[in-house]
Amino acid sequence: MKLTIADLNKTYLVESIDKKDKNAFKKICSLGILPGVEVAIIQKTPSIVFQVYNGIFAIDSYLGDKINVKLYRSQS
Amino acid sequence: MTGKNKYKVVLVGNPNVGKSVLFYNLTGNYSAVSNYPGTTIDYTTGKMNIGEHHEITVIDTPGLYNLMTISEEENVTKHILFDEKPDVVVHVVDAKNIQRMLPLTLQLIEAKFPVILVLNMYDELQRQNLDIQISHLEHDLGIPVVETVAVKGIGTKNLRSRIISIAEKRYKFDPILFSYANEIEDLIEEVSGKLQNDYIISKKVLSILLLNGDKYAMGLIAGEKDVENIKYILNTIDPLDIRLKTEHQRHNAAKELMAEHLNHNGKVKKVNFAKIIDKITMHPLFGLFTVALILYIGFYKFVGQFGAGYLVDLVEVKLFENMLTPFINNLFHKFLGNSVFFDLFAGDYGLFTLGLRYSIAIVLPIVATFFFMFCIIEDSGYLVRLSMILDRIFKKIGLSGRSVIPIVLGLGCGTMATLVTRTLETVRERYLVTFLLALTIPCSAQLGVILGLLGTSFTALATWLISITVIFLVAGAILNRYTKGNPATFFMEVPPLRFPKIGNVLRKTYSRLKWYAMEIIPIFLLASVLIWIGKITKIFDILTYIFSYPATWAGLPADVGEIFLYGFFRRDFGIAGLYDMKELLDLRQLIVSCIILTLFVPCIAQFTIMIKERGFKVASIIFLSVIPFAFLSGIVINILLLLLRFN
Numbered sequence: 001m002k003l004t005i006a007d008l009n010k011t012y013l014v015e016s017i018d019k020k021d022k023n024a025f026k027k028i029c030s031l032g033i034l035p036g037v038e039v040a041i042i043q044k045t046p047s048i049v050f051q052v053y054n055g056i057f058a059i060d061s062y063l064g065d066k067i068n069v070k071l072y073r074s075q076s
Numbered sequence: 077m078t079g080k081n082k083y084k085v086v087l088v089g090n091p092n093v094g095k096s097v098l099f100y101n102l103t104g105n106y107s108a109v110s111n112y113p114g115t116t117i118d119y120t121t122g123k124m125n126i127g128e129h130h131e132i133t134v135i136d137t138p139g140l141y142n143l144m145t146i147s148e149e150e151n152v153t154k155h156i157l158f159d160e161k162p163d164v165v166v167h168v169v170d171a172k173n174i175q176r177m178l179p180l181t182l183q184l185i186e187a188k189f190p191v192i193l194v195l196n197m198y199d200e201l202q203r204q205n206l207d208i209q210i211s212h213l214e215h216d217l218g219i220p221v222v223e224t225v226a227v228k229g230i231g232t233k234n235l236r237s238r239i240i241s242i243a244e245k246r247y248k249f250d251p252i253l254f255s256y257a258n259e260i261e262d263l264i265e266e267v268s269g270k271l272q273n274d275y276i277i278s279k280k281v282l283s284i285l286l287l288n289g290d291k292y293a294m295g296l297i298a299g300e301k302d303v304e305n306i307k308y309i310l311n312t313i314d315p316l317d318i319r320l321k322t323e324h325q326r327h328n329a330a331k332e333l334m335a336e337h338l339n340h341n342g343k344v345k346k347v348n349f350a351k352i353i354d355k356i357t358m359h360p361l362f363g364l365f366t367v368a369l370i371l372y373i374g375f376y377k378f379v380g381q382f383g384a385g386y387l388v389d390l391v392e393v394k395l396f397e398n399m400l401t402p403f404i405n406n407l408f409h410k411f412l413g414n415s416v417f418f419d420l421f422a423g424d425y426g427l428f429t430l431g432l433r434y435s436i437a438i439v440l441p442i443v444a445t446f447f448f449m450f451c452i453i454e455d456s457g458y459l460v461r462l463s464m465i466l467d468r469i470f471k472k473i474g475l476s477g478r479s480v481i482p483i484v485l486g487l488g489c490g491t492m493a494t495l496v497t498r499t500l501e502t503v504r505e506r507y508l509v510t511f512l513l514a515l516t517i518p519c520s521a522q523l524g525v526i527l528g529l530l531g532t533s534f535t536a537l538a539t540w541l542i543s544i545t546v547i548f549l550v551a552g553a554i555l556n557r558y559t560k561g562n563p564a565t566f567f568m569e570v571p572p573l574r575f576p577k578i579g580n581v582l583r584k585t586y587s588r589l590k591w592y593a594m595e596i597i598p599i600f601l602l603a604s605v606l607i608w609i610g611k612i613t614k615i616f617d618i619l620t621y622i623f624s625y626p627a628t629w630a631g632l633p634a635d636v637g638e639i640f641l642y643g644f645f646r647r648d649f650g651i652a653g654l655y656d657m658k659e660l661l662d663l664r665q666l667i668v669s670c671i672i673l674t675l676f677v678p679c680i681a682q683f684t685i686m687i688k689e690r691g692f693k694v695a696s697i698i699f700l701s702v703i704p705f706a707f708l709s710g711i712v713i714n715i716l717l718l719l720l721r722f723n
Binding site: 023026027028037052053056058059060 | 173477567
């Protein structure tokens with residue numbers, strides 16, 4: 001599923017990143033958001049806020065739509 | 077000075093890991109820095125002098141995520157790394173985020189740069205009950221690893237001695253080796269086998285960059301004999317796929333290393349005060365309250381009432397009006413009598429009585445209070461939260477939350493802010509923000525005087541604020557509608573909220589203020605001379621006459637036309653002129669003239685930077701479209717206010 005529809009307070013694993021928009025793809029890669037990485041959703045509005053590694057990122061729904069994830073743990 | 081060993085050290089790393097503070101610690105020199113303060117948008121050099129025999133040049137660079145660069149800032153750093161032949165590359169990382177940042181270290185090692193890894197903000201890592209076994213990590217990476225807390229100056233001494241030992245080639249590197257999947261390694265070998273020339277980076281990394289589709293790397297190998305064959309190979313592969321795979325492998329290597337060397341010492345305390353504040357500032361609704369609270373306390377109370385009210389009154393009335401101005405007038409009268417040259421130095425438009433008085437008595441106190449407040453907000457990590465909260469609203473006008481930073485900075489100085497638009501990712505967003513800065517964003521001096529002029533009446537101030545906000549949104553929406561290009565995307569790392577260190581805040585305020593003073597005082601003085609020339613040649617009378625027309629159309633006294641003319645030299649210059657004229661205007665007229673002046677053309681300095689950053693054509697279009705827009709808005713708002721029987 002897309003990161004934008006992921007649930008709050010759950011931890012997901014990144015499965016793949018959409019390659020259609022090359023720039024968006026490169027940007028996401030540069031941030032270290034790669035398949036296999038754990039992301040925990042902290043907040044969903046006004047931006048998607050998630051923890052990845054030990055840092056916190058905020059991204060908009062456009063980029064969030066490019067990240068496909070699957071559920072890893074329901075309690076973050 | 078001869079016989080010194082000269083070395084070059086380059087600081088690199090992700091944005092917001094504390095490179096600039098570390099740079100200050102190493103060079104001890106903030107003031108000699110030829111940089112426009114703000115986010116580091118250009119590189120900065122400084123000297124680190126150690127003994128008589130060494131001279132070390134330290135270069136601070138804009139944020140870099142990956143050698144496979146995307147943004148303009150990243151390219152600046154890449155050029156420095158590839159062109160400057162550094163003797164030492166200091167890779168600064170945020171210690172708690174080491175796993176995400178280590179892949180860049182691996183990339184730098186792989187490129188054969190002499191790298192030191194600096195784990196900065198080590199205290200924040202410890203606060204999360206984490207710990208890194210530094211000596212083990214150092215052993216595994218085969219490069220020096222140093223822990224620092226730059227804001228407290230911890231670890232600087234150690235870092236210095238490590239830098240020297242590498243510069244003098246005393247350190248024996250034993251760089252970590254790791255390989256990619258076979259298919260990738262084969263491709264790398266195939267490409268690197270065709271590279272005959274010598275390069276500053278290893279052929280392996282150069283080949284990976286080529287396989288990743290990096291344009292800069294392509295330019296580097298333009299002189300290769302086999303360039304056509306290389307291009308042929310590159311045409312057979314999907315660069316994004318290679319990108320993902322190479323990136324993935326570097327990240328896995330980093331993950332394995334950190335699994336070994338990053339220790340968790342029990343659970344972190346769950347709820348504390350900082351976390352609650354953190355939640356509030358990021359909350360969609362309470363976040364907006366925080367914005368309002370900061371606007372009220374920071375801008376209205378501190379910059380407006382304290383800076384523009386109390387401080388300006390102190391310097392302008394008590395110092396200048398009561399003491400200096402009469403003294404200067406008398407002095408020049410003695411020497412120059414009633415000649416035209418008296419007016420050059422003293423009198424109503426003199427160099428001392430107008431130029432210097434405006435810049436020192438009216439503008440400087442306001443700008444100083446603004447920069448002080450901005451530095452506190454910046455260092456606390458709040459700006460990113462503000463960007464996040466406003467991202468959605470900004471999207472409506474084609475911008476991203478990232479634009480919040482130049483726009484807020486524009487409330488300080490539009491010139492500085494126009495420069496900072498360079499940090500925006502898309503060219504389109506840079507154009508839009510440049511335009512909005514030129515049109516709608518008042519600089520702090522303007523803002524301060526406006527608060528002083530309208531502050532006595534809440535309705536007046538609210539009318540001004542609402543009008544400007546509406547114009548900002550409408551202008552943004554129109555621009556967004558009719559400008560080609562992709563909409564901006566938003567991503568930002570959210571740093572933890574930190575208590576700003578007063579020393580750092582003061583140092584930054586001082587450095588910004590110094591930049592500002594160097595920038596404005598000459599322009600104010602120049603403006604005084606030009607006004608003097610304009611007055612004696614009667615050119616100004618003609619221009620004032622022309623401007624008096626739109627002024628009267630907007631229901632203002634004809635004299636206000638002169639103020640608009642001043643606005644050409646500097647926006648705040650115009651508004652400071654309005655300050656001198658406030659007794660002549662009623663409240664409605666004050667509101668209308670404040671709105672027109674807010675919207676009116678950018679000052680000479682900002683216009684110069686607009687030309688530099690966006691080109692003459694675009695800058696001129698912006699400049700010329702702003703004038704009718706400003707007057708038109710003034711006329712419309714005047715009519716509206718009359719209809720509402722506002723007085």
